[in-house]
Amino acid sequence: MDLKDKVCVVTGAAQGLGRSFVEILLKNGSKVALIDVNKSLGNELKSTLDQEYGRDRTEFYLADVTSEEDFKGVLEKIVKTFGRIDILCNNAGIINEKHWEKTIAINLGGVVRGTYLALEHMKKENGGNGGVIVNVSSMAGLGPLPMAPIYTATKHGVVGFSRAMAAVSKLANYGVRINILCPWFVKTSLLSSMSSEEHIGSFFPLKGIAETMMQNRGCLEADVVAKAFLVLVKDESKNGDVLMIDPDEAVFVSFPERAKDFSTTPVSLE
Ligand SMILES: NC(=O)C1=CN([C@@H]2O[C@H](COP(=O)(O)OP(=O)(O)OC[C@H]3O[C@@H](n4cnc5c(N)ncnc54)[C@H](O)[C@@H]3O)[C@@H](O)[C@H]2O)C=CC1
Numbered sequence: 236m237d238l239k240d241k242v243c244v245v246t247g248a249a250q251g252l253g254r255s256f257v258e259i260l261l262k263n264g265s266k267v268a269l270i271d272v273n274k275s276l277g278n279e280l281k282s283t284l285d286q287e288y289g290r291d292r293t294e295f296y297l298a299d300v301t302s303e304e305d306f307k308g309v310l311e312k313i314v315k316t317f318g319r320i321d322i323l324c325n326n327a328g329i330i331n332e333k334h335w336e337k338t339i340a341i342n343l344g345g346v347v348r349g350t351y352l353a354l355e356h357m358k359k360e361n362g363g364n365g366g367v368i369v370n371v372s373s374m375a376g377l378g379p380l381p382m383a384p385i386y387t388a389t390k391h392g393v394v395g396f397s398r399a400m401a402a403v404s405k406l407a408n409y410g411v412r413i414n415i416l417c418p419w420f421v422k423t424s425l426l427s428s429m430s431s432e433e434h435i436g437s438f439f440p441l442k443g444i445a446e447t448m449m450q451n452r453g454c455l456e457a458d459v460v461a462k463a464f465l466v467l468v469k470d471e472s473k474n475g476d477v478l479m480i481d482p483d484e485a486v487f488v489s490f491p492e493r494a495k496d497f498s499t500t501p502v503s504l505e
């Protein structure tokens with residue numbers, strides 16, 4: 236997929252991984268709409284990007300991905316300003332085990348909402364041009380992260396939802412590919428949430444598990460994850476694919492075609 240002048244939308248774009256996705260898209264010639272709840276960081280980033288790429292290449296939109304009204308309204312504004320949507324990255328996410336309903340609403344609800352709303356503009360049957368959606372999960376979407384069961388559940392949910400939607404899109408000929416990114420720990424502000432009782436709640440005594448995991452295997456830089464993101468965007472053979480990025484390598488994860496084909500152990504029901 237050639238990214239020149241493509242119209243992209245990134246949620247949680249003001250910092251961290253979102254910012255890296257914005258930058259790699261801009262470097263590849265795309266225009267990018269930045270969505271975030273952090274107004275000051277969003278405006279600050281927009282000014283920085285204006286200097287490097289020109290004012291017409293980006294726009295910042297203040298919106299909360301948990302609000303149907305916000306998200307729908309902003310996508311409509313983006314289509315009015317830029318003419319269409321080719322690429323969406325549902326990246327906004329938090330870790331908060333204490334206020335777990337909020338974590339589910341942002342990490343899973345925001346991805347579901349973003350995917351459904353953007354498809355209305357992107358799918359070919361509605362006059363859209365097709366394109367690609369990348370949903371940001373985590374390696375915690377593939378296996379448990381012991382001090383973060385709700386975070387783990389939301390990220391497993393992102394994998395399941397996105398794989399199912401990729402199958403829908405293929406069967407219904409939406410012309411939209413839907414892929415999933417599963418990174419290991421990345422050096423962003425999200426990591427500081429793990430050292431706070433306010434975020435981990437009653438699982439706080441287990442925070443050493445994550446610290447040990449990072450001491451043993453290190454922590455990714457956001458720009459490495461952005462390169463993996465670009466693979467999912469550009470490779471037109473990828474739909475419903477899960478790209479895991481750990482400190483040693485980036486690999487596509489294979490799932491059996493049918494649940495029946497998982498590695499299994501027979502159980503006697505006698
Ligand atoms: N940092 C890490 O170790 C890893 C992060 N991830 C995932 O990557 C994604 C991005 O995380 P980071 O860049 O690390 O976090 P971050 O905290 O650096 O950035 C997240 C951004 O999302 C925005 N945001 C939060 N709630 C929002 C909402 N309701 N609506 C709109 N924007 C909202 C924040 O204002 C912030 O700018 C998340 O989904 C996270 O779960 C996945 C694997 C590892």
Ligand SMILES: CC/C=C\CC(=O)/C=C/C=C\C=C\C=C\[C@@H](O)[C@@H](O)C/C=C\CCC(=O)O
Pocket residue numbers: 330372373374375377378379380381383386418419420421425426429444447448
């Ligand atoms: C709590 C959220 C913090 C950061 C964001 C994030 O998504 C980070 C994820 C990083 C790695 C996740 C790895 C998950 C691995 C699973 O396969 C588990 O099964 C591993 C379980 C225990 C590991 C214990 C150990 O290795 O010592």
